[in-house]
Amino acid sequence: MVDFNELRSVVRGKVALDVPMSRHTSMKVGGRCACMFTPEDTDDILRFIDWSRDAGQKYVVIGSGTNLIVREGGIRCPAIRIKGTLDSMEIESEDSGTVRLRAGAGMPVAGLVKYCSDSGLSGIEPLAGIPGTVGGAVFMNAGTGGGSVEDVIEAVTFIERSGRTKTYGRDEMGFGYRTCRALSTSSIVVSAVLALKRTDIKRVQRKVEALLQSRAATQPLGYPSCGSIFKNPAGGVKAWKLLEEAGMRGVRIRGAMYSELHSNFIVNTGSAVAADVIALIDAGIEKVREKSGVRLELEAVIIGEEV
């Protein structure tokens, strides 16, 4: 049995033990995390990786938990949390109207979109309204029908479980629909360079504002959720439509419910636990398969142990 207190003598960042994951996920469900480590900088990540290797410990990587559902049994291995750290941003170069901006993995996507919108930097607008960190957005290749992170990525720097730091250009990242082949579940994104176009501030602001308003009108933002639960299947059909046709809109299991406003959102109406959300996911998959023969695939990430 590894004593997680030992980690405190190895790293400089914060080590918190027995942390309720309901406080660290936007769905607000989940068991406790045995050990949550927030690194101070990239050297601290390397110390953590050395320690975890010597201790024979696996670890999980967490951004700000806006796409995570943690099972009730919690996370028994250490979690390295990037929210609240590695959150700086700097312009690396600018030529012929292209601005190369390096953003730390812990930088909130909302802050990045605001900065770009206030500075007239275009390209990142499709991410307006997507919560979470830059690292989480890269891992998930977050986006919308209008575009995703891969469209503006020039390079990504990440640390692997071996302790090696790698920088890959966009083409080496293997981005796909909400996936990124180059990253394994133990890769830790530390920063990304985005290539943006300098343009008229008002134009970028108008686009961002319109997208934020459209989200507010079509998504249940007043309730805890993790955004779209399922990916849209290939062929152009939308997951929300399949769920609606299968009669899932408004269906609930205890405190978890398919939103009335957007059927591809499961919301926590106040008292849901992870098991309710997962049972509702399974029910949605089953009903859509029966109704349309389509097998829905999860977009949200489920981690942690069964009770």
Ligand SMILES: Cc1cc2nc3c(=O)[nH]c(=O)nc-3n(C[C@H](O)[C@H](O)[C@H](O)COP(=O)(O)OP(=O)(O)OC[C@H]3O[C@@H](n4cnc5c(N)ncnc54)[C@H](O)[C@@H]3O)c2cc1C
């Ligand atoms: C209201 C709402 C609306 C949303 N709308 C959208 C949308 O329009 N489009 C969309 O794509 N998503 C959307 N999401 C989902 C979510 O915000 C994105 O997937 C986001 O990019 C996740 O970032 P995060 O930092 O919260 O990552 P987390 O949820 O913490 O983690 C998600 C995954 O990324 C990995 N990860 C996180 N940080 C790192 C890192 N630094 N290095 C390596 N791996 C890492 C984790 O291990 C995990 O597998 C929405 C969520 C909510 C709550």
